[in-house]
Amino acid sequence: MPKTSLTISYEEYSSFDELNAPDQELCNEAIKAMATSHSPYSQFRVGAAVKLQSGKIVYGSNQENVAYPSGLCAERVALFTVGSAFPDDKIVSMAITAHTDHFQITEPVTSCGACLQVMVEYEKKQSRPIDVLFYCISGPVIKMNGIKSLLPFAFAETRLGK
Template sequence: MAQLLNVTIQVDVLSSAELTPDEALTWQQARAATDNAYAPFSQFHVGAALLLDNGSVFQGNNQENPAYPSGLCAERTAMFGLAVSQPERRIVGMAVAARPKNGAFVVGMPCGACRQVMADYEVRQGQPIPLLLLGPDDTIYRFRSLADLLPFQFTSENLPPRE
């Protein structure tokens, strides 16, 4: 007989006034990163901000290309750029913001590829990374772990053993 497995995640629903000072900075930097997105095809500007263990913030944004799918999402430009330029840093918080060109911010959830990369960064650094995303009615969702976005992620343990 089939067994049912229930998966539960907890998401805090906040107002911007309820963010900690570090969260407010990260949220603001994600929104600001949308200004430099290169999105001439989709007109959808996405910014990501990584709060680092030294208190600084590292940004990324989506970068499109006419040869789809050669572009890259904001979440991955931020994480990959950080890994290249500051590999010793640990990510202690993250925010992602999205808006149409010259428009108001909208709910924008990370794509599947970004969720996989984000979850792997948590595994690599061995600690949860809280994530802020815009929810409906100007609320902010605080996920306590990136793994909450992808509870059945692919990890190195899913690979065959090395010989």
């Protein structure tokens, strides 16, 4: 039986200051997005900022609900807003960050599997990868060119929708 291995590549920056100006701006927009987080249960605020080809920035923040499965992550809030309000404007990049008053976050917070699957769908829809910045305020930043590395076996049934 043949064995196969997977390799992922990404850029890691030790701080925000090492990023280029557009990436710094997008990370700052993700911080702004956290202001609308509804997270009374976890107090773990997440913000996402999506930059579109037109230059427009679309925001998302996590929205919790006392019935936990009814909430939605910041990434999906932002991406679904893009899909419903700007369906023909391609996504260039997005930044995601998080903050809590209960402990210090020292590593970038990455997206959950459901959010990664949605990102893969949008990459498929626009036929090109999305640059994603996982931004740790006062800490390192991970930059990915496309989500395929994080979800190599994404569900992608090509016969659906035909």
